[in-house]
Amino acid sequence: MKKKVCDAWVPKRNQKGGEKGFFFVPSLQELCLEMLADNADAMVSLEGVPDELIRKLCNLLCDSRKMNTRFLELLLSGSPTEIRLKDCSWLTEEQFAKYFQTCDTTRLEVLQLDQCGRCIPDYALLGTLRQSPRWLPKLITLSLSGACRLSDKGLHVLASSAPALRSINLSQCSLLSSASINILADSLGSLLKELYLDDCLMIDAAQIVPGLKKLKHLEVLSLAGIQTVSDEFIKDYIIECGHNMKELILKDCRKLTDASIKGVAEHCPGLCALDLMNLDKLTDLSLGYLTNSCRALHTLKLCRNPFRLATTQPYHLLGMQKICIF
Template sequence: MNLTNQNTQKTLTPNPNSIQQQQPCSVPPLSDVDSVTKQLKGHGFSDKEIGIILNLTPSSSSSNVPFSLDSPIHEPFLKRGIEGDDDDDDDTDSFYMDPLPHESYASSSSSKRLKLYNFFDPKGKKPLIDDNNNNTIVISDSDDEDDQRKEITENQISLDLDINDYIITNETETNDSDGADDEIQTNVSIRRNRYRKYNKDAAKRYASQIHTVSVNEDDHHVGHEIDDDVEHEVDVDDASPTPFSEAIKAIQERIAKSKKKGVVKESFIWVPKRNGEDLVRERFRVPSLQEMSLKILANHADGMVSLDGVSDELKQRLSALVCDSRKMNCRFLELLLSGFPTHIRLKDCSWLTEEEFTKCFGMLDTSILEVLQLDQCGRVITEYTLLSTLAKSPSCLSRLISLSLTGACRLTDKGLQLMVSSATTIRSINLSQCSLLTYASLNILADSLGSILKELYLDDCILIDAALILSALKQLKQLEVLSLAGVPTVCDKFIKSYIIACGQNIKELVLKDCLNLTDASMKVIATHCPGLQALDLMNLYKLTDLTIGYLTNSCRALRTLNLCRNPFSDEAIAAFLELTGKSLEELSLNNIKKVGQQTTLSLANNAKKLHTLDLSWCRNLTDNEFGLIVDSCLSLRSLKLFGCSQVTDVFLNGHSNLEIQIIGLKLCPLLQHIKEPNPNQGALRYSSASE
């Protein structure tokens, strides 16, 4: 087909070989004529145009003389085809076709162009199918007639044109027409390939939300976008099956056997271990004398006059209880800071003013401090207050190992420079929600602490650009914990570059709410982080079952995993638990809609070390599943069931685990179950301070 875009008169020349085969046609049956005439009149076609449409016998069809399109009689109906720019009203970019013979409506073995017009469209004469960008004529890629023709409803007319019957030429066409034709065909082919690739990627992306992704990851190549203009493909080895694919296959065979027996879902019956008579026996743990004493002291904190002789561990626990009860004040803070403490943990400093902060910490002996936690410190941490309290002189915090300043909304890069110059031995630093920090802060940390820093938390630091901090992060060679939750610029390219360079030491990675991450990042993490023990993937909606496969095949040392609000399938999670569940201690499946019986069976059979489990909003689970999990996982001590309104007293009063605490049901206290640092834990999570 030769198409030209020159602004000259265009003619439609019949193919001689095709014209000899055309036969005169008869007028359609009267009933069809009346029906079509009413539809065409209702959309503005004149009687003359309707006559042209229904009397489809071209006067020059038996000759080799080109059809002239200068006659206005053909223009109203025949002006169709390739439309120009919508903003351009010039008609020179359209071409004309002579009336089609009636045989063109009949089936043909040759390749066809098919156009469907909706005559109830208020604009009229508008094609229903436009699959080739601006071309309103659809060229089929297949010789199969079933693939070319669409189902024609009673309100549509099919216009078929054999692509070999007519050749669009130009009166001023030169000998370079073949070159132009090749160029046009090349452009069409490029657009078609891009369109196919887009549809293929979109289908894979959306299919995971409706159906389970194929169980064998080795049969797929998943494409992902990395940044705006860099495309990366996750290459999967097709040579041999993986442990994950084998586990998935076994699960599917188990489901198939159940269905063959007439069971839609694999059923099992959990038998409650307790009955109404056993309820006399108290289920809940009796608090120790120490716990009751600390609660009483926290409730009467205003009456305390001294904490001399109290260990740092008990001070930390008492401080947490006082903060929870909102009774922390300047007087009680002075009691905590007295007696040369080495560990100071304040989980809520929002009540402090700059004057109170300066007064309390100005008299503190900072030379012996090892742990300093001032969370939610808000407006009190500024350059001025630091110079008068914690950063009076260089190296005044010479023994400080762990520093937490979360929520310091007035801490700047210069203020951080003052802290780092005073504490040159910091191994763990938490700067989450410090909204004024920029990439310059990472350069400060890399220059001062590059060889010793092991833990870094940058959650929700909105001004930090991941691309700009990459070089500084690579200088932190000893880093074991990296938390980038909520940093919007974290992407696949950043993860790949950093993990390949420094992933061998990473033990904990928090990527919660990094919405741009895909399966490509998870493959890099699983491959290059052999010692990974904790991973937080909360709310990464672009992930698929391939991520579970990568973690299953490579991360066998995982102890803590958060998969909250992700579109993973029941079978994939079950396969993961079959192979790695024996090492898991904490697992969150919060709001994973597809969690069901397969996951339940895998948890019951493998998660023997699991002590914390979150199944909130897993509405497919019933008393049957919850009972089997709790009675089988003997180490389970905490079960979160927020949003699980399907839970009944059959499970609550029938399970046999007397040590478990079920959180999230009605009248359940919440504050005491918020996860806090263990007071018995050292300054670092995975290493000792002496290393």
């Protein structure tokens, strides 16, 4: 008997016709960007290319591990307004100093150097900034996620060199202590609107409350993974400063209970986005507090929490745009 040969398994999204008879067709722009990423070493200039396209090209190069010093030199040429690198793990201290010391940053508004622990220890940063005391005069957004060799001293120099800063991402900066919040408050207290401190394990939430209160215009606060965030912290900070809050990220802050969510609901009337993922001490009471008070809320993340699915139904009446439950 002839044995039947089974066809190779093909993921549903890649089968002919895809879901509902449709299949994904990349746009001409996407095809062109992929071609440019594959041949980035042959590029000689980025002059005249819009920031949005440069950003997409940088993401492609970082994702494919093709970002290198040659393309970095193109990014830094002239007087750029944006430099976005979501993965700097390939960059060495020497390369960072060589290229950034000669870069004209007078027009730079966005600087993203994530996963830069290898290339930005304090001494490399200080040496670079020493060449230009007002290194970042127009910088609005700074992201140094994963800068595991950045200390409070280095942060102080950075904050002093960027007097216009509105948003700073310091996630996974494991050397930063609670003193870093006082540094930001003293330098940027009247300006800073967004602060990300995810997984900064040396930061004690109770100790940063006075510094956070000095950030009078803070609208986005992310404390994901900081285990010292407690009901007492929410009470001390949110009750006084919650009226400005637009987005609050409390993912993996596992000490929080319904009391904290009640405080957030009652004292953050303008809250638009809330992340409560992986908080196993919450009950359905929390959903009731949010339903009754947070009328501006349009994004709510509830993954890996012990809620009953039926209790989320009232959120549809509030015009919620996104609810993430599982």
